[in-house]
Amino acid sequence: MSSDASIHQALMRALDRDTDSFTELLTELTERVGRDRVTAILNSVSPRGQHSGLSNCQKRTSLSVFEMLVKEFKVPTSTADGTKSTPLIAAICSSAEDIVQFLLSAPGKLNLDAADNQGCTALHWALRLSQSDVAKSLIERGARVDLATTTGMQPLHDAAAENLVELLPVLVQRGANVSAIDKKGNTPLHFAMSKGHLDAVEVLTEKLASPVDGHNIAAANGNLKQVQMFVARSKNVNQLDQNGASAVANAKENGHSAVVEYLLANGGLEIDAAPAQPSAGEEQNDSDDHDDDQSDKPRKQLSSSERANMRRRARQHKAPAAAAAHASRDESHTSAPVHGTQSHEAGTPTWIIAVAVLVVILFVLAFVLRR
Numbered sequence: 001m002s003s004d005a006s007i008h009q010a011l012m013r014a015l016d017r018d019t020d021s022f023t024e025l026l027t028e029l030t031e032r033v034g035r036d037r038v039t040a041i042l043n044s045v046s047p048r049g050q051h052s053g054l055s056n057c058q059k060r061t062s063l064s065v066f067e068m069l070v071k072e073f074k075v076p077t078s079t080a081d082g083t084k085s086t087p088l089i090a091a092i093c094s095s096a097e098d099i100v101q102f103l104l105s106a107p108g109k110l111n112l113d114a115a116d117n118q119g120c121t122a123l124h125w126a127l128r129l130s131q132s133d134v135a136k137s138l139i140e141r142g143a144r145v146d147l148a149t150t151t152g153m154q155p156l157h158d159a160a161a162e163n164l165v166e167l168l169p170v171l172v173q174r175g176a177n178v179s180a181i182d183k184k185g186n187t188p189l190h191f192a193m194s195k196g197h198l199d200a201v202e203v204l205t206e207k208l209a210s211p212v213d214g215h216n217i218a219a220a221n222g223n224l225k226q227v228q229m230f231v232a233r234s235k236n237v238n239q240l241d242q243n244g245a246s247a248v249a250n251a252k253e254n255g256h257s258a259v260v261e262y263l264l265a266n267g268g269l270e271i272d273a274a275p276a277q278p279s280a281g282e283e284q285n286d287s288d289d290h291d292d293d294q295s296d297k298p299r300k301q302l303s304s305s306e307r308a309n310m311r312r313r314a315r316q317h318k319a320p321a322a323a324a325a326h327a328s329r330d331e332s333h334t335s336a337p338v339h340g341t342q343s344h345e346a347g348t349p350t351w352i353i354a355v356a357v358l359v360v361i362l363f364v365l366a367f368v369l370r371r
Contacts, residue, residue: 004040011026014026019062019064035072039075042069042075043075066099084115084117085116086111088110089116089125095131104141112142115149119151121143123138123145124158127158136170146175146177148182152183152184153182154188156172156177156180157180157188159188160197160204161195161197163192163197165203168204189201189204189217190217193223196223198226201226205229214230215234215247216247219263222258224259224262227247237268238267238271240271244272245271246270247268248260248268249270249272
């Protein structure tokens with residue numbers, strides 16, 4: 001009798017050939033080894049760690065065979081394979097809409113929010129593959145619209161990126177966050193703009209999001225059509241972005257001369273980003289450099305290079321004085337009295353006194369002898 005692994009491989013090879021071959025082999029195996037064993041094999045894990053149930057079968061079979069597997073062999077509709085892909089996700093990725101609708105209407109609980117190893121749910125894939133009808137069916141059946149993938153993308157990001165304009169309001173109505181950001185800080189509006197989807201951009205800015213952020217992004221990206229659309233809707237073309245820069249400044253910095261010209265002609269002003277505030281350490285250094293100046297007169301703002309030069313000159317000025325002080329200390333150290341010797345350098349040496357006494361004695365003796 002064949003092993004379960006060999007039966008599984010035979011079924012998959014038959015499925016690779018065509019649906020009829022798979023059906024014939026399935027019927028033959030059922031007669032030979034029994035329905036229960038075939039069912040167990042269809043629901044088992046393959047030697048490579050991939051589930052051998054619907055997630056594999058649906059990619060290469062017809063709806064009729066798929067229905068047979070579910071109804072006759074009780075293959076579960078929510079079991080995932082080795083990549084965590086459920087039969088529903090696999091059917092969507094295979095564009096098998098008839099199987100998708102069968103799964104959605106099949107009896108039993110279907111986990112709509114199960115995610116694969118990328119964190120993508122069935123709704124994510126339906127939106128990414130522009131399957132609007134499938135996405136609508138999933139949303140109507142309660143699929144969550146706020147789940148993020150491993151990169152932080154939510155369904156609204158996918159809808160904006162694919163220009164699925166009719167689904168944007170639907171997602172928002174169901175609770176999607178228009179300000180949601182992925183792990184790179186991108187909002188749905190960023191995706192719509194980067195793809196050049198003016199319709200999606202218009203919906204997001206007019207109904208769902210603030211146009212202020214959008215026109216600054218468009219200015220930075222150099223998209224004149226988007227800038228024109230934002231300017232037409234914006235009450236203030238000089239609204240600053242989070243860095244304190246205007247749309248004109250953003251466009252100029254990125255070399256978009258046509259955008260700069262248009263904005264200037266429509267009341268735009270070049271307002272650069274606010275300068276970074278000096279750190280506490282830099283402020284302390286500035287204070288140290290000028291602590292001898294207590295006057296109330298305004299002080300000239302020095303650049304970092306000028307401050308560095310001032311510190312260098314100060315060190316050069318202090319060096320000779322330090323050297324002199326060091327030499328003085330060395331001199332006093334070498335002239336210090338040695339223990340046990342005469343320490344009064346200003347007094348008369350002892351040997352001179354002794355010589356003088358001796359001379360006096362000799363003089364007295366000579367005087368006495370002459371008499």
